[in-house]
Amino acid sequence: xxxxxxxxxxxxxxxxxxxxxxxxxxxxxxxxxxxxxxxxxxxxxxxxxxxxxxxxxxxxxxxxxxxxxxxxxxxxxxxxxxxxxxxxxxxxxxxxxxxxxxxxxxxxxxxxxxxxxxxxxxxxxxxxxxxxxxxxxxxxxxxxxxxxxxxxxxxxxxxxxxxxxxxxxxxxxxxxxxxxxxxxxx
Numbered sequence: 749x750x751x752x753x754x755x756x757x758x759x760x761x762x763x764x765x766x767x768x769x770x771x772x773x774x775x776x777x778x779x780x781x782x783x784x785x786x787x788x789x790x791x792x793x794x795x796x797x798x799x800x801x802x803x804x805x806x807x808x809x810x811x812x813x814x815x816x817x818x819x820x821x822x823x824x825x826x827x828x829x830x831x832x833x834x835x836x837x838x839x840x841x842x843x844x845x846x847x848x849x850x851x852x853x854x855x856x857x858x859x860x861x862x863x864x865x866x867x868x869x870x871x872x873x874x875x876x877x878x879x880x881x882x883x884x885x886x887x888x889x890x891x892x893x894x895x896x897x898x899x900x901x902x903x904x905x906x907x908x909x910x911x912x913x914x915x916x917x918x919x920x921x922x923x924x925x926x927x928x929x930x931x932x933x934x
Contacts, residue, residue, distance in 0.1 A: 758793050766793050773802070780810040784817055788837045792867040796901055803844070817841040825854075832861040839871070848875050866892040866899050873905045877912070885909045900929035 758766065769786040776782050783806035790799030806813055821838035828834050839854035852875050858868040869892030876885035886909040892902045907922035 762789075762793050765789055766795070778809060780806040780813040781817070781820075783809065784813065784840075785837070788833075788840050791840070791871070792833070792836060792865070794867075794899075794901070803840075807844075814841070814844045818845045830861060832858045832865065835861065836868070839868075843871075843875065848879055851875055864895050866895050866902060868892075869895070870899070870902055870905060873902070873909070877905065877909060882909050882912050886913075898929055898934045900926045900934050903929065 766786075766789050769782070769789045772782045773779070773786050783802045787799040787802035787806065790796065790802060806817075810816075817837075818841040821834065821841040824834045825831075825838040835854055835858045839851045839858065842848075842854055843851035852872050855868045855872050855875075858865055862868070869888050873885045873888035873892070876882070876888055886906060889902050889906040889909060892899060893906070896902075903922045903926035907919045907926060910916070910919035910922060
């Protein structure tokens with residue numbers, strides 16, 4: 749389809765980061781920030797369900813955490829504007845504070861720094877879908893698939909967009925592609 753960035757693969761550096769974040773949670777299981785940090789790392793290493801569970805844990809541990817996360821990452825993004833991972837965390841903090849359009853804009857900033865980040869496109873698509881801006885959601889998923897058409901999560905987002913528009917045929921094919929890729933380990 750397009751350029752193959754193998755975005756779904758976890759590099760050695762990302763695997764080390766993921767292991768470090770898991771170790772931090774194991775050392776401090778009651779630390780909402782450690783769970784949030786692991787959740788976001790999960791989000792850009794194709795561990796989406798694990799990440800979602802970590803986010804729920806962060807919120808359960810400290811319901812006011814989303815406010816402190818917002819302040820923390822807003823400060824960090826100003827201090828380190830060229831770090832896409834900090835911007836990714838800031839986007840999540842914005843999202844969980846109900847600032848969806850701001851989260852999309854921040855994920856677009858991630859793409860300026862890392863143009864091949866399929867996960868940024870995936871979360872842009874997801875947020876647009878939640879906002880019922882289905883055409884934008886579909887376009888974002890397609891942009892991610894231009895980078896790497898083997899990301900099952902993007903095919904699933906695209907399928908959901910098609911279904912919401914009443915296009916069951918394309919929805920079926922995209923969902924089938926997602927299932928096939930998941931079975932192949934993507």
